[in-house]
Amino acid sequence: MFDGFLAPRYIGWMIDGLGVTLGLSALASVIALVLGFVLCVLRLSPSRPVAGLAAAWLSAFRNTPLLVQLFFWYFGVSALLPDSLMAWLNAPHRIGVEAFGAPWPPFEMLAGLLGLSLYSAAFMAEEFRAGIYSVAPGQTAAGRALGMTSTQIWISIILPQAVRIARAPLAGQVMNVVKNSSLTMAIGLAELSYAARQVETETFQAFQAFGLATLFYIGAVALIGGFSQLAWGRSSPPTGAAR
Template identity: 40%
Template sequence: MDGILDYNFQWAKMFSGEPALWMWEGFTTTLQISAIALVGAMLLGIFICILRMTPFKPLRWFALAYTEFFRNTPLLVQIFFWYNASHFVIPAGINEWMNDLYYWFPGPFAVLGHEFVGEWVLFNVELITGVIALTVYTSAFIAEEIRAGIFSIPKNQLEASRAVGLSFLQGYRYVIMPQALRIVIPPLISQALNLIKNSSLCMVIGVTEMMFQATQIESYHAIPFEAFSVALMIYLAISLVVSFCITMYNKHFMIQVMY
């Protein structure tokens, strides 16, 4: 207890100089990899869901193996797999090109009254492999949730759509899918939030997201409590903002449908 009471908190360090810059870079990197992976996971998840429902058995078996494999293996192991196998999966020329691809901040710019200038790596092998791991892992869960949403719609609705002249694909597009997507919005929100939080695991392969930067701040400036507290609060704020925005959109959408 004496050690805790005697600890000299240095919150000012977190909002000035290198710690503020590093945490800002970690924040933007976290948002970047989460947004890219979420879009990719949605598209890939819908595609895998379609394969799960196709009458062609080899495609169904492939989709089933895909979802079972990636849902039942740890994400951390998958991240290491993609990172260490990237030179087998990604051609060497593309690896070199990604290492040379940079984005420059249109600086100088100010955050919280502090000015930042410099270059920032937008794409590199570590970031790409982290996005691939998050995308593939999350898409397996999304595929199953969308499939469950489709199966929750009574079959007679598809039959009724065919009876009024819609084709099979039109019935799914205009009747089944709109209802299924409304049903799966809550679990999709949970998957989006899980993806944002899971992005912190990418620090193990050198992606400079928030946990990586918090660890770096702790090592170089010896303020572990402040660094990890700020990282925790940022993760909490992101989760609350995403939950609130999507919940409000869902509520507005439901009201319009009812009327």
């Protein structure tokens, strides 16, 4: 069964796939972090309708399978859009000024990015919320006793500590984004898993194709782990008690 390693041409396909996986994951992680923070703030809003809506949104995205969400954005929503818009979305054109613009991404990429970002944002929102909850209530009380306004308390006391606590789980969520991006192969996005499957179909070298894909995923996730280690060092996050 093991008949040598993959031909260079197929390794090239896999590297192209890895590029798509990394690009998609990076974009989706940034969008999900920003959106997740916003959702967390809405979820903690003193206004009950706003907090309720945010809670409903979060549970909808957290409690349904990502695969179904991707099918919804790719097959479901595109069926509702007018034909002319779909034709425009699928046509090859460029974004931005000529020569500096990037090629327009295929609709598979847009739907995959949207689906992955919204799904991951819901999880990241909850990581932020967990971080905020783990700042001891005494911290807020101490701020008040010093005569700080509640905005000052949030910006100077709660958020810096919450982010420090949440950043490790958030890095874990970014790793999940990389792994979850493999599901976009179901909507035809040519990322790493899709490329591995394609190589396997052409070469019948299943072990080599999926083995290399596994190594690439491990490498990508290790990179995120290494980066977070470098950025934050080995210091353990505060436990909520004042230091």
